[in-house]
Amino acid sequence: MKLGHAFLILSAMTTVMHGVQGDKQPSASLRGLNKRELAFKDEINEYTNGYEENLGQCEGAICGVWGDPHIITCDGLGYDCQGAGLFTMMKNHLYDIQGQFVHVGAAEMRKVLGWNNFAEATVTNDIIIDYVEQTTDVDADNDVPTMQFSFPDLSDHDGLIPSEKGCRPGFYFDVDMQGQARSVEDSVVKCRKRCEVVEGCTKFSYWGDGGCHVHDDNSKSIITPDSWSRSVAGPVEKCGHPEKAMARTGAEIDMARVFGNDNEDEEGPGCPFLFYENGELQDISDLEDDGYLYGGPGSDHSAKLDGYNRIKIVHKTKSDSISEIMLEVDGTGPGELWSCHWNLWVCLPADEQEQFKEFGVGLFGTPDGNTQNDWMDPTGQTLALPSKNKKGKGGKGTRGQAAFDYCHDNWCVSQDDSNMVYPEGTSYDDHKCVDEEYIDFNVENDACVIEAEKIIENCADKPPLLVHSCQVECCYGGCSTFDQIEEEITTITTLSENEEDIIFDINFFTPPPLCDETYRHATGETACPSTPSGIVKVQHQTAAVPTGEPIIYGIVFEEAKDDNVGRSIKFRVDNPFENNADIFVRYEKKVGAFANDPACESMSNVVAGCDLEAPEIEVGCIEYPGVEPFALFDVYFASNEDPFVLNNATPETEVEKCCKPPDYNSGYGVIKYTFKIECTCSDGTGDNDTSSV
Numbered sequence: 001m002k003l004g005h006a007f008l009i010l011s012a013m014t015t016v017m018h019g020v021q022g023d024k025q026p027s028a029s030l031r032g033l034n035k036r037e038l039a040f041k042d043e044i045n046e047y048t049n050g051y052e053e054n055l056g057q058c059e060g061a062i063c064g065v066w067g068d069p070h071i072i073t074c075d076g077l078g079y080d081c082q083g084a085g086l087f088t089m090m091k092n093h094l095y096d097i098q099g100q101f102v103h104v105g106a107a108e109m110r111k112v113l114g115w116n117n118f119a120e121a122t123v124t125n126d127i128i129i130d131y132v133e134q135t136t137d138v139d140a141d142n143d144v145p146t147m148q149f150s151f152p153d154l155s156d157h158d159g160l161i162p163s164e165k166g167c168r169p170g171f172y173f174d175v176d177m178q179g180q181a182r183s184v185e186d187s188v189v190k191c192r193k194r195c196e197v198v199e200g201c202t203k204f205s206y207w208g209d210g211g212c213h214v215h216d217d218n219s220k221s222i223i224t225p226d227s228w229s230r231s232v233a234g235p236v237e238k239c240g241h242p243e244k245a246m247a248r249t250g251a252e253i254d255m256a257r258v259f260g261n262d263n264e265d266e267e268g269p270g271c272p273f274l275f276y277e278n279g280e281l282q283d284i285s286d287l288e289d290d291g292y293l294y295g296g297p298g299s300d301h302s303a304k305l306d307g308y309n310r311i312k313i314v315h316k317t318k319s320d321s322i323s324e325i326m327l328e329v330d331g332t333g334p335g336e337l338w339s340c341h342w343n344l345w346v347c348l349p350a351d352e353q354e355q356f357k358e359f360g361v362g363l364f365g366t367p368d369g370n371t372q373n374d375w376m377d378p379t380g381q382t383l384a385l386p387s388k389n390k391k392g393k394g395g396k397g398t399r400g401q402a403a404f405d406y407c408h409d410n411w412c413v414s415q416d417d418s419n420m421v422y423p424e425g426t427s428y429d430d431h432k433c434v435d436e437e438y439i440d441f442n443v444e445n446d447a448c449v450i451e452a453e454k455i456i457e458n459c460a461d462k463p464p465l466l467v468h469s470c471q472v473e474c475c476y477g478g479c480s481t482f483d484q485i486e487e488e489i490t491t492i493t494t495l496s497e498n499e500e501d502i503i504f505d506i507n508f509f510t511p512p513p514l515c516d517e518t519y520r521h522a523t524g525e526t527a528c529p530s531t532p533s534g535i536v537k538v539q540h541q542t543a544a545v546p547t548g549e550p551i552i553y554g555i556v557f558e559e560a561k562d563d564n565v566g567r568s569i570k571f572r573v574d575n576p577f578e579n580n581a582d583i584f585v586r587y588e589k590k591v592g593a594f595a596n597d598p599a600c601e602s603m604s605n606v607v608a609g610c611d612l613e614a615p616e617i618e619v620g621c622i623e624y625p626g627v628e629p630f631a632l633f634d635v636y637f638a639s640n641e642d643p644f645v646l647n648n649a650t651p652e653t654e655v656e657k658c659c660k661p662p663d664y665n666s667g668y669g670v671i672k673y674t675f676k677i678e679c680t681c682s683d684g685t686g687d688n689d690t691s692s693v
Helices: 107-113 188-196 350-358 399-411 452-459 464-475 479-492 643-648
Strands: 053-055 058-066 070-072 078-080 085-092 095-103 122-131 147-150 171-173 203-207 211-215 221-223 231-235 257-259 271-277 280-282 292-294 301-306 310-316 322-330 341-349 536-541 552-558 568-573 581-591 595-606 617-620 622-624 627-639 669-678
Touching: 053 341, 058 322, 058 350, 078 399, 085 341, 085 399, 095 341, 171 203, 171 211, 188 203, 188 211, 341 350, 452 464, 552 669, 568 581, 568 627, 617 627, 627 643, 643 669
Parallel strands: 171 231, 581 617
Antiparallel strands: 053 058, 058 070, 058 341, 070 078, 085 095, 095 122, 122 147, 122 341, 147 271, 171 221, 203 211, 203 231, 257 271, 271 280, 292 301, 301 310, 310 322, 322 341, 536 669, 552 568, 568 617, 581 595, 581 627, 622 627, 627 669
16 A cells, blocks of 8 residues: 555544535434535435435435445445455446545554554545446447546655644643633644634643643643643644645646645645546646536536535436435545545435346445345355354454455455556555454554543443444544534434444443442442552541441542543442431532532432442542542431431531532431542552452
């Protein structure tokens, strides 16, 4: 694979991170997809898993590839094809469509980011569309040309990310300007612009999760811990100016048309793309907005720029039906972390569905309304889809492995069948499928720009069809906007939960069991095996502590989180009495890196014993130089029926007013305990005991 193509880096799901700009806004309900990925207002209507979708002028069945690459067949089967190389997307009586996938991570990025291996994701760098059905039998010169859409070779680029030139990756500044809190911005450029409008701001820090901090000259530069999200920092006059940094390389780029991307409202270049007709590079550098790459108004066959980042390809078939293809340019610009790539959507006309059912092969499946026969070999012979327990080739891996094997074993394009025009100085050998080992996606991957815990936390409650895409997107920087995307999706469609239609493994985060009738997990005695005396101490009490199960359990040590949250500790509170009781926990929550604010958790009528619904409480740790961090909190138990509480409560003990307790009458008793909990184990590991889980 050509190194320059590998350099075109893009988030696997960057397409869902930003709303469509320009004259048309997204609106669709294709199953499992969000507005940004698949919807174009007035062009794609509601998905019905058949030949009743609409893409522009075409009514028929829609197939697509976007991002990772994620694929949805014309029948609605969803799977990932994370291979690198040239693949057959679709082959039938109308089309032979091929796509070149390149790695998200490249050698240049290892140098810039310290990545130790390629990211698992790949993205679509080239699309080659051969219209097989020709409408003329008289003059071959009038045949529709093979069209190729490519991003140019940037292999001579110096390895620096344009918007980060002048910044220091892996550093941040320690003190925010007075009165200036953390904000969330979409990019380094937007964080820099925020700094520019704040009087006295001279530098800024930007994080992979979108966190933006502005600073004056009183702040100091600090190395970002390895476990935190990726950060960059620098002076406002040097950092975040892509327009000053983008290198132009190669003669081909002079013939490219610069098209829009997610940075349309920012400074810096868009995405330059190349257009080939029958293998000949066309000079489209001066093509006007909404201009025609091929054909013209009223043509039976045309390719036209549409808005700021789309290309519409329309074909009138021999049956007088309309087939339409939509290409979308996405990404944040050449050389950026998440650079330029194509999203592709194809509409096969309903009038010709019988012909498509007779023969239709490729990654987009057999368009006959049946998801379960959408995997086939090049002859059209149906291949079994992997079940949840089905492994990949040789019994290895997961359904993701099986999908990877399926793509490589069946749809890699041979040299004889290749329709691709190779960039100057390259050949088929630079673009053919790469023989590589499949690596399943993991949030713990060093390539993720956001720490694993944040990825899990952000995606744990997503619908099944979105958990995987959410985790991938968060890995590559899209956590900050995924909630908005989820809301958009769920308001326009009911997401499929049919595992037979989702060919990737959905890895839900399942926490260990907190308790059962006889056991509490991660108590003061078990959370830190290296601290035999336990990490929870009673500092003050108005009555004896009842014997039996511990009050505090489910302890989780929280290290300082990235740029904006200091060290804290999480736990749950048990009702240790025989009868129900109201519980109030008065504590301080962490605000920013160092400050704590008072807070209170109120739980009414808590059952005795194990309560699986007990809320998790996160308390900010107190940190002094030379002292191990610790947390203090008060726990109040109030009851009018439990004999232990009634017999041991003192009249002067009342629940702190800030907890807003009800007005308890004389029939109630209140007991108060003040706990101190250590925020690290004595050996500094902060690890929980999971051996007995």
